[in-house]
Amino acid sequence: MSADARFRFRPTGAVIDLSALTRNYRRLRERAGRIEIFPVVKSDGYGHGAVAVARRLEEEGADRFAVASAEEGIALRRGGIAGQILILGFSDHHDAPVWRNYGLIPSLYDIAQARAIAGAVRGSSERQPVHLKLDTGMGRLGISPGELADMIALLRESPGLELAGTFTQLARAQEPGSPATDRQIETMRGCLAALSAAGLDPGLVHVANSAAVLLHPSSLFQAFRPGLALYGVLPSEEIDPNGWEPVMTVEIQAPVEYAGDLMGDLNGRRGRIQGMDTKGATQFIRAQAPMAEMLNYQNDLTAMTQGRASFTMEFDHYDFVPQLQADKIIAAAKAAKTGEEEEEE
Numbered sequence: 001m002s003a004d005a006r007f008r009f010r011p012t013g014a015v016i017d018l019s020a021l022t023r024n025y026r027r028l029r030e031r032a033g034r035i036e037i038f039p040v041v042k043s044d045g046y047g048h049g050a051v052a053v054a055r056r057l058e059e060e061g062a063d064r065f066a067v068a069s070a071e072e073g074i075a076l077r078r079g080g081i082a083g084q085i086l087i088l089g090f091s092d093h094h095d096a097p098v099w100r101n102y103g104l105i106p107s108l109y110d111i112a113q114a115r116a117i118a119g120a121v122r123g124s125s126e127r128q129p130v131h132l133k134l135d136t137g138m139g140r141l142g143i144s145p146g147e148l149a150d151m152i153a154l155l156r157e158s159p160g161l162e163l164a165g166t167f168t169q170l171a172r173a174q175e176p177g178s179p180a181t182d183r184q185i186e187t188m189r190g191c192l193a194a195l196s197a198a199g200l201d202p203g204l205v206h207v208a209n210s211a212a213v214l215l216h217p218s219s220l221f222q223a224f225r226p227g228l229a230l231y232g233v234l235p236s237e238e239i240d241p242n243g244w245e246p247v248m249t250v251e252i253q254a255p256v257e258y259a260g261d262l263m264g265d266l267n268g269r270r271g272r273i274q275g276m277d278t279k280g281a282t283q284f285i286r287a288q289a290p291m292a293e294m295l296n297y298q299n300d301l302t303a304m305t306q307g308r309a310s311f312t313m314e315f316d317h318y319d320f321v322p323q324l325q326a327d328k329i330i331a332a333a334k335a336a337k338t339g340e341e342e343e344e345e
């Protein structure tokens with residue numbers, strides 16, 4: 001597509017490079033060896049388009065995916081995704097027919113929720129696969145070690161449930177020096193031992209997110225769940241950025257009375273902003289930057305991708321909000337030009 005066609009209706013665009021996704025996926029595969037991978041495609045694939053991302057990863061051999069909700073799982077099925085789909089977040093017993101119809105796997109993370117689900121699937125002709133989410137220290141969703149005995153009792157007396165996997169979420173994997181990760185792994189091992197001692201097979205055990213797979217090899221059990229790294233967003237400065245490629249870049253095009261390079265690298269790194277594309281007598285600039293460069297923290301990414309909200313990019317001493325205020329770029333460009341002229345004088 002020509003640049004002009006791409007910018008026909010609005011001056012900004014998010015450009016998704018699925019070949020970069022493929023290369024990031026292969027790098028993760030190399031890092032993790034032969035263990036299973038659950039690409040995390042929640043929040044519409046972190047804003048990259050869950051179906052497009054999952055399709056591409058299926059072509060690469062991925063056969064399991066993790067989403068946040070049943071709704072996201074349904075969207076993947078409707079998009080033709082055939083692999084297993086694990087719901088990491090909210091699930092309740094009302095959704096049991098949906099899990100069956102769409103082949104989705106809910107997580108059990110609360111005793112009352114699990115009890116209601118066990119009741120809803122009792123007597124079904126096929127057992128409902130579930131994964132057990134343990135809270136080993138994150139303090140969010142999950143069965144705590146203190147509740148595990150009750151959970152074990154419930155699983156043993158619930159023939160309608162099939163424990164297909166057991167997992168936990170690491171709270172501080174992005175901090176290599178933090179003792180929290182080793183503590184969580186130890187707690188996880190204790191919980192797995194308790195399940196085994198009770199005669200329960202934990203199924204597929206998975207712990208690591210992106211930061212963990214890159215910084216804590218000891219967290220690789222039988223599967224891992226990368227999100228950020230797949231999209232080329234590195235969760236820690238401790239990770240060597242070499243070779244990781246941003247899947248999403250943002251491009252902004254706006255007419256300016258300015259020619260030539262406006263600025264060198266954006267934020268001193270991979271982004272660039274330069275004078276480009278002449279249209280009539282007007283110069284267009286296109287700013288292009290990896291998403292990660294524009295965001296302070298991954299929560300911003302979630303907020304942005306979920307709500308398609310705007311975000312702020314630091315542009316040297318100018319801040320601007322590309323989706324809403326392309327005209328500010330013009331102002332910035334004019335200011336830059338004026339500044340330059342003043343310097344020249």
Ligand SMILES: Cc1ncc(COP(=O)(O)O)c(C=O)c1O
Pocket residue numbers: 040088169208209210211225226227228229235
């Ligand atoms: C339970 C769970 N596992 C794995 C991930 C992926 O984490 P990351 O994007 O840091 O790789 C997420 C993302 O939020 C998650 O909620």
